[in-house]
Every structure is written in structure tokens, then in C-alpha cells.
Amino acid sequence: MSISTQQRRKSVRVEVGAVAVGGGAPIVVQSMTNTDTADVESTARQVAALARAGSELVRITVDRDEAAAAVPHIKQRLDRLGVDVPLVGDFHYIGHKLLAEHPACAEALDKYRINPGNVGFKNKRDPQFTQIVEMAIKYGKPVRIGVNWGSLDQELLTKLMDENARSEKPLDAREVMHEAMVQSALTSAARAEEIGLPRNRIILSAKVSAVQDLIAVYSELARRSDYALHLGLTEAGMGSKGIVASSAALGVLLQQGIGDTIRISLTPEPNGDRTLEVQVAQELLQTMGLRTFVPLVAACPGCGRTTSTTFQELAADIQNFIRTSMPEWKTRYPGVETLNVAVMGCIVNGPGESKHADIGISLPGTGEQPTAPVFIDGKKAATLRGPTLTTDFKQMVADYIERRFGAGSRAAAE
Numbered sequence: 001m002s003i004s005t006q007q008r009r010k011s012v013r014v015e016v017g018a019v020a021v022g023g024g025a026p027i028v029v030q031s032m033t034n035t036d037t038a039d040v041e042s043t044a045r046q047v048a049a050l051a052r053a054g055s056e057l058v059r060i061t062v063d064r065d066e067a068a069a070a071v072p073h074i075k076q077r078l079d080r081l082g083v084d085v086p087l088v089g090d091f092h093y094i095g096h097k098l099l100a101e102h103p104a105c106a107e108a109l110d111k112y113r114i115n116p117g118n119v120g121f122k123n124k125r126d127p128q129f130t131q132i133v134e135m136a137i138k139y140g141k142p143v144r145i146g147v148n149w150g151s152l153d154q155e156l157l158t159k160l161m162d163e164n165a166r167s168e169k170p171l172d173a174r175e176v177m178h179e180a181m182v183q184s185a186l187t188s189a190a191r192a193e194e195i196g197l198p199r200n201r202i203i204l205s206a207k208v209s210a211v212q213d214l215i216a217v218y219s220e221l222a223r224r225s226d227y228a229l230h231l232g233l234t235e236a237g238m239g240s241k242g243i244v245a246s247s248a249a250l251g252v253l254l255q256q257g258i259g260d261t262i263r264i265s266l267t268p269e270p271n272g273d274r275t276l277e278v279q280v281a282q283e284l285l286q287t288m289g290l291r292t293f294v295p296l297v298a299a300c301p302g303c304g305r306t307t308s309t310t311f312q313e314l315a316a317d318i319q320n321f322i323r324t325s326m327p328e329w330k331t332r333y334p335g336v337e338t339l340n341v342a343v344m345g346c347i348v349n350g351p352g353e354s355k356h357a358d359i360g361i362s363l364p365g366t367g368e369q370p371t372a373p374v375f376i377d378g379k380k381a382a383t384l385r386g387p388t389l390t391t392d393f394k395q396m397v398a399d400y401i402e403r404r405f406g407a408g409s410r411a412a413a414e
Contacts (some may be wrong), residue, residue, distance in 0.1 A: 005212040011228045013202050015144050017110040019056050021203060021261050022228030027254070029281045030057035030230075034092070034274060036076070037090035044077035046274060051085035052327060053275035054293055056280050056396035057261065058090040059113060062095070068102035073408030075108040086106040086110035088144070092151075094119050095130035107140050111203075111280070115149035116188040128298065129188070129216040133195045137407055142201040143192065147184045148234055149208045156180050181206045182224065201228055203261070207234035220313055222258045231259040238267040240341055246282050254288055279323075295322050296338035298360075300355060305365040306345035314363065314390050315343040331404035335401050342395060357401050361393050376400060 011121045013023020015328035029051045037060050037350025047058045047139040048143070062068050075087065089109040091098065096119075099106045100265035112132060120128030137141045164170045171179075182212045194203055204227045214233055222229060225286050233249045246264045253259050263283070264277040282293040299315035300306060307320045318341060329336045342349035354360025354375040361373045372384045372397060384392050403409060 005233055008220050009226075010230075011226050012202075013251065014200055014203055014228045016057060016086070016088070016142055019086050023228075025260070027259060027285055029054060029285070030055045030059065030061040030088070030263045031055040031274070031278050031281075032263065032265075033061070034268070037061050037063070038070050040070050040077060042083065043070070044074050045088070047074065047078060047085065048081050048083045049275055051083050053278040055085065055275075055278045057086050057088055057111070058068060059263075060088050061096055061235070062089040062091055062105065062109075065101070065306060068105040069104040072108040079344045085375060088113055091115075091132065091237055095119065097134075099135040099382075100204040105136050105249065106141075108139065111142045111144060112136055113146050115148060115151055116147055116184050117148065117153045121300040122155075126191070127133070129191065130195055133192045133197050136201065138197050142203060143197060144203040144230055144314060145185055145188045145192065146205040146207065146230070147181050147188075148206075149181060149213075150234070152177070152180055153184050154321055156184055158248040159215060174213065178213065178220065181208070181217050182220050189225070199227070203230050205230040205232065207232050209233060209235040211245055214249045215252050218253050218258055219256070222256075228260040230256065230261045230263070232263040232265050234265055236265045236267075239389070243280050246280070249290065250284060254285075254290060291305055292337040294326050294337055295341055297322065298340065298342045298344075298347035298357060300343070300347060300353075302351070305348065306363075307366045308364075310389075311343060311345035311363040314361070314393065317390055318343055318394065318397070327406075329401065332407075336401055336405045339401065339404075355379075358404075359397055 008024065011022040011026060014021045017030055018106065023324040033043055033046045035046050037043050043060060050058050062071065071089065087109050088111040090113045092115055095114055108413060114132050119125060119132065133143065157177065160176050160180050161232065164176050185313070186208050189202050189204060204221065205219055207212050208217060211233065218229065231250050231253055233246045236246045243266065250259065250262055262281055264280045266277045266280065268274055286293055286296065297315060297319050300311055302312065340357045342354045342360030344360065344362045346354050347362065347368055350362030354362045355378045359376050361372050361374050364370050370385055371379050372389060374382045374384060374393065383394065
């Protein structure tokens with residue numbers, strides 16, 4: 001079945017600030033800062049960078065008094081920067097205490113994330129869980145109940161393991177772990193509703209770091225509930241490993257119609273760009289046909305016919321040109337994210353692929369004439385050559401965008 005026609009799982013719609021999650025709303029991209037939240041300026045700058053890259057929700061760690069006290073100041077700094085992205089507070093162990101003692105923090109956040117595996121232990125678990133939920137009710141905030149297999153409720157897991165051991169047909173230990181995660185999420189959500197938190201303020205997640213485990217857990221969670229679901233492969237890893245693992249796991253679930261908001265949890269390179277996880281999430285959704293964020297660039301992979309690096313350099317230059325221009329283009333050119341650009345390397349597929357794009361260029365391969373035909377809307381529009389080729393093509397892309405998506409084209413259409 002085509003993803004464009006596939007029926008998405010029906011889930012309850014949750015409003016997080018001005019962003020809708022679930023209930024048929026577009027799948028939301030989110031991310032998380034890795035700054036010390038107590039450092040207002042660095043955290044605000046990173047939140048702003050993530051938001052400008054396209055993150056529609058940004059989660060920040062609230063782990064101690066200094067961090068909680070900083071949250072309203074971060075919100076104020078973002079307001080001055082003109083950044084209006086919902087902030088999610090990530091609470092572990094002492095969330096009940098921080099929310100109670102820092103009401104300005106509780107008010108400033110747009111959503112709370114709590115982990116049933118460490119919200120409290122033994123006889124403290126329910127009172128502390130209740131305190132957080134009551135704060136969410138008081139301030140009108142939604143809550144993500146986020147189970148993680150690295151901090152799974154050990155009492156629940158032990159209970160299920162013991163029951164399984166006594167069963168006539170015991171399950172594999174991994175299957176018991178899957179069930180423990182699903183039960184932890186669902187029983188916690190049911191308890192939150194008992195306390196008084198409406199169903200349309202609850203989002204669930206159940207994160208693991210192995211692809212097949214993630215697919216199994218979320219498939220069961222989706223089967224047994226209609227809560228909005230946040231998808232993410234936790235501790236996915238660094239670089240291509242993290243990108244491939246996250247894309248494989250989330251791609252399967254999204255194809256099945258499961259998932260209302262996603263995060264790609266990449267380990268950044270030292271001093272690396274945190275916004276990469278936002279870019280990967282957007283590209284995953286866009287390549288699957290679920291959303292459009294930026295114009296797509298089809299580029300030749302290269303072979304023995306393309307020993308020159310010209311097409312590689314031009315493809316990288318065009319991709320960077322598009323990404324850096326998008327913040328301005330989105331305000332000036334509605335619909336520009338649907339644009340398709342092709343940068344091809346030789347005569348074999350170059351002209352054909354360029355004709356299929358809105359605007360495409362076919363660069364000369366090894367031994368070919370040093371000319372580069374440009375095709376616009378399927379027809380040859382120009383032939384570029386020489387040292388200004390890159391600059392000339394970028395200008396043609398900009399001119400095409402102005403003609404097709406600019407105010408003049410909209411006025412003519414009206």
C-alpha cells in the first residue's frame with residue numbers, strides 16, 4: 001500500500017502549546033538540547049537553533065533547582081529572539097519536587113515528560129507520580145509518559161518475569177520485557193486519568209535501543225491504546241549508525257501508520273551540530289511522503305563516467321544553498337518546499353532525470369563536451385559552461401522560485 005494513501009492509526013489529539021500532536025495532525029518533529037539548562041544563554045541559543053532548523057517541539061533537561069529556576073528566563077530569552085517553540089521539561093527522580101518548588105517553571109513549560117521507571121520507588125512512586133500529574137492539571141499542561149528500557153520499572157519487570165516462569169508456556173525473556181514496557185506505559189496513563197488528567201493531555205512513548213524491539217513494543221502499544229505516540233530509538237548512536245538504525249525502526253512503524261511525533265536521538269560529534277537530528281527527522285518524513293519541509297535535491301551517486309568532482313561540489317553547494325535559504329524562502333515563497341531539483345553527473349541519466357525535476361542540470365561526464373544543459377519544467381532552458389557554472393545555476397534556481405512561488409505568480413493565479 002502506498003504511504004500516501006495508507007490510513008494512519010487513529011489517536012487522540014493533544015495540544016502542546018500551539019502544536020497539535022496526534023488526531024490526524026501532521027507528524028511532529030522534535031529534538032532535545034544537550035546544554036546545561038541552568039545556563040540560560042547557551043540553552044536559549046540552542047533551542048533557537050533547533051527551532052530554526054525545523055524542530056517543532058524542543059525538550060530541555062530539568063534536573064535540579066538551578067535548571068528549574070532558569071526555565072522561565074529561557075522562555076523570556078526565546079521571546080526576545082522571536083522564537084515561539086513549545087518547551088518540554090524532562091523530569092527524572094525529583095520532578096515532583098522541582099515543579100512544586102518552582103511554579104514559574106511549571107507555568108513556563110508547555111509539556112512535562114516523566115519516566116514511570118524513576119518517578120518514585122516503592123511506596124513513594126504513586127504519591128510522587130500523583131504530584132506531577134496534579135501539577136499538570138493545575139497548569140493545564142500535557143504529559144508525556146516516557147518508558148525507557150534502560151530505566152524500566154524493576155518491580156513490574158520482576159513480577160512479570162516471576163509470572164512467566166510459572167507459566168506452562170513461558171515466553172522468551174525479551175518478550176516479557178516488551179510486555180513490561182507496554183504495561184508500564186498503559187497502567188501509568190490509566191493512573192493519570194484516574195487522578196484527573198484528560199486523555200487528550202497524555203502522550204506515550206516506550207523507547208529501546210534495538211530496532212526489532214522498538215518495532216515490537218510500539219506495534220503492541222498501538223494495538224492496545226489510542227493515546228498519541230512519540231517515536232524514537234533511544235541511544236541510537238553516532239553518525240551513519242544512528243541515522244540508519246533510527247530510520248529503519250521508525251520507517252517501519254511510520255509505514256504502518258504508527259507514530260504522531262518523532263525524534264532522531266543521535267549522539268553528536270564532539271562540538272558537532274545538534275541540528276543534524278532535526279534534519280534527519282525531516283528527511284525521513286519527507287522521503288516517505290508523509291510531510292514536506294525543504295526542496296528535494298536528486299543527485300547522481302557517481303561512477304567511472306564521473307571522475308570529475310564538479311557534480312559532487314555542485315550538489316553539495318545547491319543543497320547547502322537551499323537549506324540556508326529556507327528560513328527566508330518559507331516566508332516569501334509559500335509552497336517552495338515542494339520544489340524538486342536535480343544535479344546529475346553525465347549524459348546517461350542526466351538529461352532524463354533533469355527533465356523529471358522542476359529544474360535540473362546535467363553536468364558533463366568524463367570525455368563529454370564541457371557543457372551542462374539546464375531543464376526547467378521538462379524543457380531545455382539553457383546551456384551552462386565555464387567557471388561561473390555554479391553561480392549561474394544557483395541564480396537560475398532562485399529566479400525559478402521567484403517566478404513560480406513569488407508574489408507575482410500568486411497574484412496572477414488569483
